[in-house]
Structures are given as C-alpha cells and as structure tokens.
Amino acid sequence: MNDFQEIADRVEIEALRGEFTDAAMMRDRARLAALFTPDGVLRMPNVPVEFIGREEIRTGGERLQAQWDFFVQNSHPGVIRLDGDTATGRTYMQEVARMLDGRSGLNFAVYHDSYRRTPKGWRFTERVYEVKYVDTTPLRGFAPGPDAQAHGTGETGDAGPASEASGADAPATGSADDFGAPASAERLDRAVAALRANGFAAELLDDAAAARARVRELIPEGASVFTGASETLGLSGIAQDIEEGDRYRAVRPLVLTMDRATESDRIRRLVATPDVFVASVAAVTETGSLVIASGSGSQLPACAGGAAKAIWIVGAQKVVPDLNTALRRVEEHALPLENVRAQAAYGQQSAVNRLLVLNAEPQPGRGTVLLLREAVGF
Template sequence: MTTPMPATSFADPAPAQRLERAASALTAHGFTVEILDDAAAARTRIKDLIPEGAGVFTVASETLRLSGIEEDINAGGRYQAIKPRVLAMDRVTGADDIRRLLAGPDVIVGSVAALTETGSLVVASGSGSQLPGYAGGAARAIWIVGAQKVVPDLDTALRRVEDHCLPLESARTREAYGWPSAVNRLLILNAEHQPGRGTVLLLREAIGF
C-alpha cells in the first residue's frame, strides 16, 4: 500500500531512485525520456529537439517562464511561434483560426501538474487550450517536468493538483487577471502509441508549480 505524501512535500524534489522509476515507466509506455540536471540543460536541449522554422505553441507554464524556454521560443525568431500570433488576433472574429492553431501545432511545449512513478502524466487546466495538442493534435509534444512533480501514483497526483498546484495557480491568476483559477479539465496521459511523438525532459531540480 502506498504511503500518502504530505502536501508540504509536493514542493520537494524527488530523489534519483524515484526519477529513474518514473522514467523507466514512461519509456515502457512509449514516451521518450531524458533525465537532465536542471532547467538550463532543458533550455539547451530544446534547441536540438525542435527544428528551425517549426510552428511551436508554448502553453501557459511557470516552468517555461522561469527556465527562459518560453522567451526563447516566442521571441527568439528561430520558430514560427504560435502564442504571439494568437495574442495578436481578434478573439471574436479570429476564434476559429485561434482554435485550429492551438489544437494542431507542429510542436507543443509545456509541463504537467504531476508525473507518477507508474508512468502517467497528469495535466490540469482551467481553459483546456493546451489539451488538444497534448492529447494528440500536435505532431510532437515536449514536457519539461521538475523533480518535485514526481509522485507515487495517480491518487497522489490528483491530490497534488488540488492541494498544491491549484492554490499557487490561483494566486498567479488573481494577480495577472483578477480572478482565481479552477481545475475545469483534467487530462491523464497513460501511454504514447506513436514512437517519438512525446518527449519528457525530467529534471533533477524543482521548478514551477
């Protein structure tokens, strides 16, 4: 029987053995996994993984923001960055185009709320904008995952979403937009059937929520 994790530990990096277990399980489920030292290593690795000129959608993610990956992709000029394009479009007259751009990019880059040692990725979302791309709409998906997001099982992952991620994300959205966040949609990725489509860059350090 799995021992429940106290909420306070959800911010602590998992030790190497747990990272290895999660990576092995993900690999067995069809994901490509690389364990990297830190966010700086992921920032460098991203440049090798995404071909120049690709249409790339970066989801809202503290991991991407803090690592500098979001800025590299959206302001670096190397890719066809989708987020700046969408932000410049009219939300009413361009609604259909926005929906299509977000749902089927060449590459989607983001993070997850939790990664289980049994090899599942758990994504929580308020708007759901990243979910079509994550689930299969994007030709390739890359997730950068801090070591603090590794949990034993799915029950613990869902508790991490509610007890740890949601309060932090609500604080962020209150400051940015004036309202709290909500777990309106959940996506659980248990396996990847298309070889090479889903890549997880698992970090030895904690970053993001």
C-alpha cells in the same frame, strides 16, 4: 628498460584502459577526461566527433551520453608497444546501446591508442575509435530490476499492468507527499523507466538550463510551436527562446494579437495542431502517467495528440507515486499556487475545469518528457 619496469608499464597501461571503460559505463565523464593528457585527443570519425583537450572530452562526452537510454561497453585488451616514455596500442570493443529516440544496436570497434608517461602515471595522448561492424537491429531487451515487467506493455499502450508492476513495490518516501520537494534519485529513475515503458521518450536532466538547451536541440528551426502557460517555461527561459526572435513560428504571441470575436476558429486551429507543443504538467507518476490540469482547456488538444510532437519539462517536485496522489497534488498544491498567478495575470481565480491524464504514448517518439533533478515551477 629492465624487465620489471616493462612489466609495470604494461600493467599500468592495462589499468588505464580498464579505467576508461569503467568511467564510460559509470557515466563519469570528469574521471574519463582525466585519463588523458591536458592536450589529449579523442577522435571518433564514424560518429563523427573530435574532442581536443580534457574539457572538450568531458563536455562532449556528456552531450553524447545524454542521448543514451542505456550503454554497455566490453573491452578486450590488444597489443601494447613500449618506447621509453611513450607507447602505442589497441583495445578491441563490443558495445550494446539504445538511444533515447529509440535507435539501438550493437557494434564491434577498435581504439587505436597513443600513451605517454606523466608524473601522475600513464595517460592517453590520443584515442581513435574505428568501427568495424554495426548491427542496428532493434534491441528487444531491457535492464532487469523493479521496473522490468513494465516493459512488457510498451507495444500495447496499456498502462494498467505497467503501473502495477513498476509501482506496487514502491513505497512513498518521506518527500512523496511533500509536493514542493524534489523526489529522490531512486524515484526519478523509477518514473523515467515507467514513462519509457509506456511509450514516452523520457530523459533525466540535471536542471532547467540543461532542459533549455535540450529543447533547442529537439525543435527544428522554422517549426510552428505552441507554448502552454507554464511557470516552468517562464522560469527556465524556454518560453522566451521560443516566443521571441525568428527561429520558430511561435503560436502564442500570434494568438494574443488576434481578435477572439472574429478569428476564434483560426485561433482554435492554430493552438490545436502546431508542429510542436511545449509545456509542463501538474504531476508525473512513478507508474508512467502524465497529469495535466487546465482552466480553459485550450492547450489540451495539442497535448493529447493534435500536435505532431509534444515536449513536457517537469521539475523533480512533480513526481508522485500514483494517480491518486497526482490528483491530490493538483488540488492541494498546484491549484492554490496557480490561483495566485492567475489573479496577478488575469485578475481572476483559476479552476480545474478540465483534467487530462496521459497513461501512455501510442505513437513512439511523439511525446518527450524532460524530467529534471531539481524543482522548477509548481
């Protein structure tokens, strides 16, 4: 091998390692997977995970990144040893991360690499991730931006200042008053940031199928689960997953078999204090509040605090700028559609007899909002 070829190989391998870090930071798992040979392997024994082949590397990485609130990876070049069309090397890492469940910390690690020359350039045949140091001290910082001031109210549970900080400079987009249209990516990001600042665990997912899979991960097997009446749960298949089969102790099917005249007290207790409450909402504001409307009020105790855990699945069309717009959405959009459903299901019209606004979650980790990028339900 001549000196020019060796220099070119080293430059290309350095670029490959830099591309990996960039793809990880940009959450571009398809691009990251393409940096491996078709039979390439990504091993992380400390996690522990092992992904074999590009498809596993892509899908497995997507599952891992879905758990991040934020993630920053700094890579430092290490040794490269060339051997014809193959090579080995190491890359040193410093990473800072916070998970959606509140866990956070930093670590130092090293990637032990194997590379191969291909017709499309150098690719990883194997990356083995070895953690050298971990510090799980809770991180106190946040990503600067238009929502930065909102993080200051997370411990108090007071959503007033947070609402002003995260929403004052957020003019309504063209779809803000189109209550059936999905919100823009910018407005979805703003809502997620505000919800997290107000104590909710908030995740942004692509669609109802992703929410369905995530709900299954969030609810432990054997838990008692009460499902609120919701088009979103029905259309996504989440209600069917919970209420059929024996994975959970589903409250709603049980209550429907009980005598309301003689067992009303037991019914009340069952629906008010389940292990997990799952439903949707009428609106979520870009200032981090949830708005729930109800005709009977039966689901509100569990929603407000009676359930040990609560999960709300929310379509992108339910994001509105502020509380005033949320109340208009209830009256002008959700109620007319709910009337149609109620007449078909119960033979009577619905009404907004009770209205619950959750401005913050004082018990971190209790309430999870799965906000979708697509419109689901009404």
